[in-house]
Amino acid sequence: MNRSLKKDSLNVYNIIFQGVAGSAPAGAAVATLTGSAAFALGSLPLSAVIAFIIVLINAVIINRISKHVAGAGGYYAYAREGLGGFAGILTGWMYIMYQVMSLAFIALSVAVFLPSLIETVFKFYLPSYLWFILLIIIISFGYFVSFSGVKNSVRYAMVMATIEVIVISILSILIITIKPSINTASVFTPVYAKGGFTGVMLGVLFMYTAFSGFGTATPLGEEAQNAKKVIGLGVVISVIVLGLFFILASYSFTVGWGPSNMLSYSQERVPGVILSENYLGLAGAIVVTVLFVNSLFTDSVVFTNSLSRVVFSMSRDNVLPGILSNVHSERRTPHVAAGFMAIIGFIISVIAVITLGGFKAFLYMGIGATLSALIVHMIANASLPGIINKMKQRINIFMDIVLPAISIGILGFVFYGSFISIDKIVIIASITFGVWLLLGIIYSLIFGSRRTHTALE
Numbered sequence: 001m002n003r004s005l006k007k008d009s010l011n012v013y014n015i016i017f018q019g020v021a022g023s024a025p026a027g028a029a030v031a032t033l034t035g036s037a038a039f040a041l042g043s044l045p046l047s048a049v050i051a052f053i054i055v056l057i058n059a060v061i062i063n064r065i066s067k068h069v070a071g072a073g074g075y076y077a078y079a080r081e082g083l084g085g086f087a088g089i090l091t092g093w094m095y096i097m098y099q100v101m102s103l104a105f106i107a108l109s110v111a112v113f114l115p116s117l118i119e120t121v122f123k124f125y126l127p128s129y130l131w132f133i134l135l136i137i138i139i140s141f142g143y144f145v146s147f148s149g150v151k152n153s154v155r156y157a158m159v160m161a162t163i164e165v166i167v168i169s170i171l172s173i174l175i176i177t178i179k180p181s182i183n184t185a186s187v188f189t190p191v192y193a194k195g196g197f198t199g200v201m202l203g204v205l206f207m208y209t210a211f212s213g214f215g216t217a218t219p220l221g222e223e224a225q226n227a228k229k230v231i232g233l234g235v236v237i238s239v240i241v242l243g244l245f246f247i248l249a250s251y252s253f254t255v256g257w258g259p260s261n262m263l264s265y266s267q268e269r270v271p272g273v274i275l276s277e278n279y280l281g282l283a284g285a286i287v288v289t290v291l292f293v294n295s296l297f298t299d300s301v302v303f304t305n306s307l308s309r310v311v312f313s314m315s316r317d318n319v320l321p322g323i324l325s326n327v328h329s330e331r332r333t334p335h336v337a338a339g340f341m342a343i344i345g346f347i348i349s350v351i352a353v354i355t356l357g358g359f360k361a362f363l364y365m366g367i368g369a370t371l372s373a374l375i376v377h378m379i380a381n382a383s384l385p386g387i388i389n390k391m392k393q394r395i396n397i398f399m400d401i402v403l404p405a406i407s408i409g410i411l412g413f414v415f416y417g418s419f420i421s422i423d424k425i426v427i428i429a430s431i432t433f434g435v436w437l438l439l440g441i442i443y444s445l446i447f448g449s450r451r452t453h454t455a456l457e
Contacts, residue, residue, distance in 0.1 A: 003316050003325050005072060005309070005331035008149060010224045014154045015217045015234030016241070022213025022302040023242050024106065026295035029249035030272030030288055031113045033210060033252035035366050036250075038266040042192025042205025042259030047203030048250040049188065052243035054204070054414065055211045058409045059239040061381050064220065064233030064399060066388050068226045068299060070221030071312035072334075074306065075380045078218075081390065082383025085378070085447035091379045093440035096341075097433070098372035099307035102212065103345040104352070105365035106299045107138045111349070112358040113294060116269030121277070121285045135349050139437045142300030143342045146308065149331045150223050153301050161296040164291055165245055170286065172252035174277055181254040189430035192259050204414050209370045210246060214239045215377070216302050219309035269359075308338035319447045335418050360425050374415045378408045 010018075033044065040047040061077075071079050073088075075095055080088025110133035119125055145153050145182030175184055187193070217234050219226040254273050257265045265271045273292070277285035312334035315324035326336040352361035381404040388395050395401065 003327060004332075005222045005312075005327060005334070007223060008225045009049065009151045010154055010220055010230075012230040013032075014151075015220060015224060015230050016156060016238045017158035017161045018217040018220060018305070019214045019235055020165065020237030020241055021157035021209055023297045024109075024213065024299035025242065025249075025297060026164035026168050026288075026291040027109055028107075028210040028246070028295075029172075029253070030276075030292040030295075031109065031117075031270050033207070033246075033250060033253075034271060035209070035363055035419045036203040037254075038194075039199045039206070039267070040264040040411065041199065042187055042254060043190050043200050044203060044254045044262065045187045045247060046193075047200050047207045048151050048243075048247045049131050051204045051207035051211055052247060054407070054410050055214060055239050056236075057403065058270065058377050058381065058412070059214065059236045060399075061384055061404055061407060062215065062235050065384055065387055066221070066232035066235070066283070067228050068287035068391050070224070070231050071313065072085040072219050072222040072309040073317075074221070074310050075376050076109045076217065076310050077221075077379045078387070082386035083379070084448070085273070085385070086444045087379055089314070089319050089444040089448055090440050091376055092310060092319070092373045092378075093443055094375050094437065097306070097436050098376055099310070100341060100345050100348065101131060101365045101369040101372065102209075102302045102324065103139065103142070103300065103307065103341070104349040105362065105369055106142075106303060107135050107345065108353070108358070108362040108365055109354070110138045110293065110296045111135050112270045112362050117273055117289055117292065118220070121273060121282070121289050130352070131353060134347055138297060138299055138300050139342050139346050141297050141351075142213035142304040143338055145301045146304040146335055146338050147328070147331060147335050149328050149333060149406065150220070150305065153305055154220075157298050157302050158168050160294055163242065163360045164295050164298075167291055168249055169245060171280070171284070171401060172248045175252040175275065178279055179256075182406060184255060184256075184259065187254050187259050192262065197385055201414060202249060203215050205249075205369065205370055206245070206366060208373070208414065211239070211242055212283075212370065213299065213302060214242060214375045215373075218421035219306045219313070222252055222309070231258050256295060284417050286443065288392075304342065307341050308334045311337040335449050352356060356425070356428075363425045364429050364432075367426055370413065370431055371433040373434070374411050379409050381407045381410060381411075385433035388431050402403040 037044050063076050071077050076092035111134040115126045190197045190200045273285050276288040290440035312325050314320040324337040328335045384404050385400050
C-alpha cells in the first residue's frame with residue numbers, strides 16, 4: 001500500500017498562492033466580510049489592521065518552526081514535535097474542526113450568497129431549494145480538483161488567486177479615487193464599532209476567518225521542493241499580500257458604502273457587488289460576481305488539499321483509522337481522506353441550514369472555524385521553544401519565547417472576545433467548540449502515547 005505523497009512537486013510560488021487562495025480574497029472582500037462588519041461596522045478597516053498584525057506574527061513563528069519541521073502534518077506535526085503526542089493529537093483534532101467548518105463555511109458562502117447575488121445583479125429569482133444543489137456542486141468540485149493531483153490543484157489556485165487580488169484591488173482603488181471626498185481616517189478608530197473596542201475585536205474574530213487560509217500551505221511540506229525553506233517563506237509572503245489586500249478592500253468598501261451606514265452593509269448578502277454596480281455599472285457587477293463565485297470554488301480546492309493531508313498524516317501515524325492514509329496509485333493524492341472529510345462537510349452544512357437557516361448557518365460555521373483555528377495556532381506557537389530545544393539549538397529569547405507568548409496572548413484575547421457576546425449564533429458555535437474540544441482532550445489522552453512518524457531531522 002502506497003502511504004507517501006508525490007515529493008518535490010511544488011515551488012515557493014505555489015506555496016505562496018496556496019495561502020492566498022485559501023483566504024478566498026475576492027469572496028471575502030465582496031461578501032463574507034459582512035460577518036466582521038456586523039460587529040465592527042464603520043471601524044471594519046481597524047479590525048482588518050489588527051487581524052493583519054496578529055496573523056503576521058503567527059506567520060513569522062510558522063517560518064521559524066517550518067525550518068525544522070515540514071511535512072504533511074502541518075500544525076499537527078508542529079505541536080507533536082514541540083510539545084509531545086497529546087498536544088499534537090489535540091491540535092490535529094481541533095484542526096479537523098477548523099478545516100471541516102471552513103469547508104462548510106465556503107460551501108455555504110456560495111449556497112447562501114450566490115442566489116442573492118444573482119437576484120441583485122440579474123433580477124432573476126431562483127428556487128429556494130437551490131442551496132442544496134450548490135452545496136453538492138462546490139464540495140464535489142473541491143474534491144475532484146484536489147484529487148486530480150497536487151500540482152494541478154495548486155496551479156489552478158495560483159492563477160485564480162492572482163486574478164482575484166488584481167481585479168478587486170483595482171476596484172478598491174477606483175472607489176476611493178472616483179469620489180475623493182469619501183476618504184477618512186476615522187474608520188481606523190473604534191468610534192463606529194458596536195460597543196466600541198469590543199465590537200472591533202469581535203470584528204477581528206470574523207476577519208481572522210478571512211485570513212485563516214494563510215496556513216493552508218503548511219501541510220504541503222511533503223510535496224514541496226526544499227520544504228524547510230519554502231513553506232515558511234511562502235506563508236510569510238502570502239500573509240503580507242493578504243494583509244495589504246484586506247486593509248485596502250475593507251477601507252474602500254467601508255468609505256464607499258459610508259462608515260455610518262455599515263449596519264445596512266452587514267445585512268446585505270453581496271454588498272461588494274452592489275458597490276461595484278454603483279461605481280462601475282452592470283459590467284463591473286458582473287465581473288465581480290464571476291470573481292466571487294470562482295474565489296469560493298478555488299477556496300474549496302485549497303481547504304480540501306490541506307485538510308486531507310493532515311488527516312492522512314494522522315492516519316499514517318495510527319491516531320486515525322488506517323484507511324484514511326490510502327494514497328491514489330497514479331495521482332498520489334490522499335483521496336480517501338479528502339472524500340471522507342468532504343462528506344462530513346456536506347452533512348454538517350445541511351444540518352446547519354435546516355436548523356439555523358442559511359445566513360445563520362454561514363455565521364455559525366465561520367465562528368466555529370475561527371475558534372478552532374485560534375486554538376490550533378496558539379498550541380502551534382507554543383511548540384516553537386520545544387522544537388528549538390529538541391534540535392539542540394540555542395534559543396533566541398525574543399523570537400522563540402517572547403514572540404510566541406505575545407501571539408498567544410493576543411490570540412487568547414481575540415478568543416475571549418467570542419464569549420463576551422450575547423449573540424445566539426456565537427453562543428451556539430462556542431458550545432459546539434467546547435464539546436469538540438472536550439472530546440479531543442479525551443481522544444488525545446487515549447492515543448497520545450502512540451509512536452508516530454517524525455517530521456524532524
